Amino acid sequence: MLLSGNTNGEFVYNAERIVVTANPKTWEPLEADSGRSGETKTFSLAESPSKVELVQVHEKKGEEVDLAQAKIVVGAGRGFKKQEDLKLAKDLAELLGGALGCSRPLAADLKWLGEEHWIGLSGNEIKPRLYIACGISGQIQHITGCRGAKTIVAINQDEDAPIFEHADYGIVGDVYDVLPKLADHLKAKVTS
Numbered sequence: 258m259l260l261s262g263n264t265n266g267e268f269v270y271n272a273e274r275i276v277v278t279a280n281p282k283t284w285e286p287l288e289a290d291s292g293r294s295g296e297t298k299t300f301s302l303a304e305s306p307s308k309v310e311l312v313q314v315h316e317k318k319g320e321e322v323d324l325a326q327a328k329i330v331v332g333a334g335r336g337f338k339k340q341e342d343l344k345l346a347k348d349l350a351e352l353l354g355g356a357l358g359c360s361r362p363l364a365a366d367l368k369w370l371g372e373e374h375w376i377g378l379s380g381n382e383i384k385p386r387l388y389i390a391c392g393i394s395g396q397i398q399h400i401t402g403c404r405g406a407k408t409i410v411a412i413n414q415d416e417d418a419p420i421f422e423h424a425d426y427g428i429v430g431d432v433y434d435v436l437p438k439l440a441d442h443l444k445a446k447v448t449s
């Protein structure tokens with residue numbers, strides 16, 4: 258896939274061996290076929306001395322969030338006015354047993370969340386069962402990272418926001434009204 262997944266390309270390689278890598282969950286796994294078998298071959302690669310010297314490794318400091326593996330992701334965008342208001346999205350994510358993600362401005366500009374929460378072209382590509390985008394406009398750079406979600410729910414107060422073109426379900430409303438109601442409803446379901 259090319260141009261952020263907007264087009265497909267076909268390539269022919271003449272090399273004797275090629276190495277192809279793909280992002281996790283790029284394709285759905287095929288049905289198991291016990292009639293097929295394969296052989297694992299081990300090759301040793303002749304390494305030429307590297308001109309690069311590893312000086313030090315710094316562990317990335319961040320919260321324990323693995324968006325790529327999360328089955329449910331709640332994404333927060335600039336619709337939130339203050340960092341502490343993100344609790345609304347975090348609470349919903351926790352209630353659903355999911356993870357908290359965000360659009361780029363929240364991680365890159367405002368630094369309200371770490372980069373591990375950032376969804377999109379220059380952030381994480383996610384493919385959860387459910388993605389709930391809260392106060393996110395739906396620019397292509399964000400959509401590129403979340404369009405693999407099986408179901409997208411968008412909450413935005415602007416009925417013309419582009420996110421609704423990509424959403425399976427849309428709620429036109431204020432995240433400050435909708436999220437507490439959604440959380441209360443879920444809590445009532447859990448306790449009933």
Ligand SMILES: Cc1cc2nc3c(=O)[nH]c(=O)nc-3n(C[C@H](O)[C@H](O)[C@H](O)COP(=O)(O)OP(=O)(O)OC[C@H]3O[C@@H](n4cnc5c(N)ncnc54)[C@H](O)[C@@H]3O)c2cc1C
Pocket residue numbers: 333334335336337359360361362375376377378379380381391392393394395396397398399402412413414415418430431432433
């Ligand atoms: C090279 C490049 C790479 C980029 N990579 C990424 C990327 O990886 N990921 C990414 O996300 N972006 C990326 N961007 C930025 C992207 O273009 C957008 O600017 C960004 O996604 C916008 O974030 P947002 O939707 O949170 O904010 P905004 O576009 O400001 O949208 C906020 C939305 O919230 C709504 N809103 C406001 N208040 C409320 C409320 N109270 N209740 C409900 N809704 C409300 C508004 O109607 C609006 O639609 C990239 C840009 C470039 C140029």
